[in-house]
Amino acid sequence: MMAVETNYFAVEESETRVWQPTDELAQAVALEVLLHGPLGRSELARRLDLAPATLTRISTELINTGLLVDAPHATRRGAGRPSIPLDVVADAHHFLGVKLSGEQIAGAITDLRADVIDYREEPLDSRDPTAVTSQIVRVSRRAAAAYPIDAVGIGLGGVVDSDGNVSSAPFLQWTDVPIATLVEAELGIPTFAANDLAAFTEAQHWFGAGTGHANFATLTLGVGVGFGCVANGKLLANADSGVGLVGHWPLDPLGPLCKRGHRGCAEAMLTVPAIERDVSTALGRDVQWEEVLDLAVAGEPAATRILDASGRALGALIAAVANLTAPDLVLVGGEGVGLAAVASDAVAHGVRENRDPRAAPVRVELVSGDNESWCRGAAVIAIQGFVRNRSGRALQP
Known part of the structure; x- marks a missing residue:
């Protein structure tokens, strides 16, 4: 960092x-x-x-x-x-939020209200748990060169229990890795780990667009599709949180197939790789996400058709979330959040198609989907642990 x-x-x-x-x-x-x-x-x-x-x-x-x-x-x-x-x-306290993916480690230093002070990212040296632990420790010590770090939070895609033990993380190819304990043993300061979507949702709850709302939902679009829900002021979570169950929610019976053979599910309709694949196939060349969005904005027929279909599918998923959980608002983020902006008319159409006209309008807000926002979520996990009195020594310059 x-x-x-x-x-x-x-x-x-x-x-x-x-x-x-x-x-x-x-x-x-x-x-x-x-x-x-x-x-x-x-x-x-x-x-x-x-x-x-x-x-x-x-x-x-x-x-x-x-x-x-x-x-x-x-x-x-x-x-x-x-x-x-x-x-x-x-600014009397500082925290380090670390986001792990299969290829990268990113870190953000924040203050007590999770405002980002510094952000850096680097390639992941190895997916081996020992090597990842060492890299997190190095990132933490570098961060402490500038700010005393009171606690470290780690966010990653997978199933993570309340003690920071990772039972399953497919992107990292991990099973039963006590990552929080491993890092804390090296640093000597409180270290916490959580599913990255849960951390992202908690960040919105404590310091983001969900602040002041007892009931809201988050949807994140990227390599996968994530769903988080705060009900009566608390994050809903159980042993299956982090499995990514919403990824195969059916959205379009005529849509493309996902890797598991489900037709028109959230993974097939809403993920960045799936949309990139469909647009690339239609155009006969490799097309990356930003160009996909640019082509749709410019009115390119194939890109527009594919994003409109995905937009309607996103609207159907938003309507399903609203119908089932009655949130005050639905927050949409993740690196694929541009879909909701570019295909906003199709999203609104999808919501209307799947929502009783007598029901109140669904309030939808788009939030940042960059890597920094995921790190901020991890930092909030550290802040929550710190203020809930699992406090200890700070990692000092």
Whole structure:
């Protein structure tokens, strides 16, 4: 990540950086400010249903311990004394989010609110778990040359349990790899791992377009198709999360075949490789994703026909998600998100075809699908682990 190598060295106890409110109420106040701040005390008390005196006691304690600060600029609402908001010091803590694919490792340094400070990527040296662990450690130590790193988050496509153990990761050809434990043992700081779609969804939940929504869904388009859902303020997850079950959701009975022989499923209709393949076949030459989009924008008949069909299929999938989960909004991202923009009319048509006209309109928002957004998701997994008090020593310059 950073250009300069550095040697890791242990951190003295006095340098330990922690997020450790004294009780559940203090933790609730600190998290509310982290996720929604800056917030005035009266607004905080209203949101958390706390008596003013209780909020004053807690906020004073959090200020004294350095978790919160009075925001520098007072805001006045109506007559009377101005309200001085409480806020976190976002740049007091730093996190490294790592995204692993079968060919690449990417990393982003973020602050406490997951704003990206630096981003770098490099080829993956090897898919061997030991080699990948060593490469993550090197990336982490380089990052620490510029910023003390409080925790590391790792996102990858596959099935990952709550302890950061990867039971299956097809792109990496991994089975039963405790990647979080392996990296943490080398670095000596908290390290977390999660399915990359779950991490992406959590990033939207805490600091992205899903902030403030108790119910929303994410769809990601790229090498595969991913689906995430937050219901009643919590990410829905179980042992099958990360298998990619939505990839073979049927969308078009007349569509192309996927590798497993399913006709018109999400994998066959919506993934970048499938669309690239279909356009390349139609044109008789190799066509990459950006050119596919450019050709469709320019009105090239074959590219337009294929993207319109994929757009209608995406609309059908969005409608299915809305029909089954009743989200406030559906967020579409991933490296193939350009499909939703270029074929927006076809997407809207697909939604209408598969949605009862009496139902409320489906709110759809497009979010960034670049690699940096996946790294940001991994960093949010690290932030969540850190603020939930699995804190420890920081990796220092």
